[in-house]
Amino acid sequence: YQRSAEVLEAQTKGDSGNIIWKQRLSEVLSYVASCELQTGQPPEARRHAERSLILAKEVADRAGATWEQMYNYAWLALTMDPEDLRDPKAALPYALKALNMGGGSAPLVYDVIAQAYAGTGDYAKATQMAEKALSLSPPPEPGKPTPQNRAVVERHLDAYRQELKKRSGG
Numbered sequence: 001y002q003r004s005a006e007v008l009e010a011q012t013k014g015d016s017g018n019i020i021w022k023q024r025l026s027e028v029l030s031y032v033a034s035c036e037l038q039t040g041q042p043p044e045a046r047r048h049a050e051r052s053l054i055l056a057k058e059v060a061d062r063a064g065a066t067w068e069q070m071y072n073y074a075w076l077a078l079t080m081d082p083e084d085l086r087d088p089k090a091a092l093p094y095a096l097k098a099l100n101m102g103g104g105s106a107p108l109v110y111d112v113i114a115q116a117y118a119g120t121g122d123y124a125k126a127t128q129m130a131e132k133a134l135s136l137s138p139p140p141e142p143g144k145p146t147p148q149n150r151a152v153v154e155r156h157l158d159a160y161r162q163e164l165k166k167r168s169g170g
Contacts, residue, residue, distance in 0.1 A: 001031045005048075019059055023069060026055035026076065034081045042082065049080050060094055067101035070094045071109055078115045088119025107136040111153045114160065123163045130157035 008025040012018065029052035036045035053076055059065060060073035077091035095113040103109035114129035130153055137150040146154070 001028055001035060004028045005032050019062065019069075022055050023059045023072060026052045026059065027072070029055070030076055030080060037081045046082055046085070049082060049085050052076060053080060053085065067098040067103040067109075070098035070101060071103055071106075071112060074098060074112050074116065075108075078112060078119065086119070088116045092116035092120065105136065107133040107153065108149060109133075110136065111149075111156060114153075114156060118156070118160055118163070123160045123167065126160040127157065127164060130160055133157075 005025065005028045008021055008028055011021045012025050015021065029048045033045040033049035033052060036042075036048065053073075056069075056073040056076045060069050071094070074091040074095035077087045077094070080086050091112070095109065095116050099109050099113060110129045110133035114126040114133065117123070117129060118126035133153045134150070134157065137153060138147070140146040140150065
């Protein structure tokens with residue numbers, strides 16, 4: 001990942017207007033940060049994670065940004081390591097905009113919206129969005145394991161339902 005980040009960094013500097021390279025750099029930097037955190041390098045991880053979020057937001061905030069770029073920033077803002085950089089309140093408007101811009105058939109857009117709602121404490125809306133994500137996900141084929149993305153949404157939905165039950169005293 002580090003080598004990919006170096007190459008993308010050079011490409012981005014050579015053509016600062018190339019949004020695709022900037023988006024890819026933001027994604028790769030998030031992977032670098034996760035690896036650094038797992039290998040005991042928290043200061044480096046924080047630096048790369050912060051830069052990843054800045055670049056992703058820059059891409060999402062530009063005129064002409066796509067729903068995928070909105071989604072990408074929202075996803076990074078919800079899943080970034082170190083965890084204290086996660087910002088569900090900042091992610092939610094980007095996730096909703098991704099949905100409204102054309103991401104409505106993508107189950108993971110609904111899952112990101114659900115994560116953002118859960119992060120802001122709205123487990124009822126989180127549950128609704130996760131249920132919508134599952135309704136758009138293909139069911140597992142008989143005799144085959146549940147696809148990874150569907151399994152992730154199912155785990156999220158279970159957690160949201162448990163939190164709702166806990167909050168309602170049940």
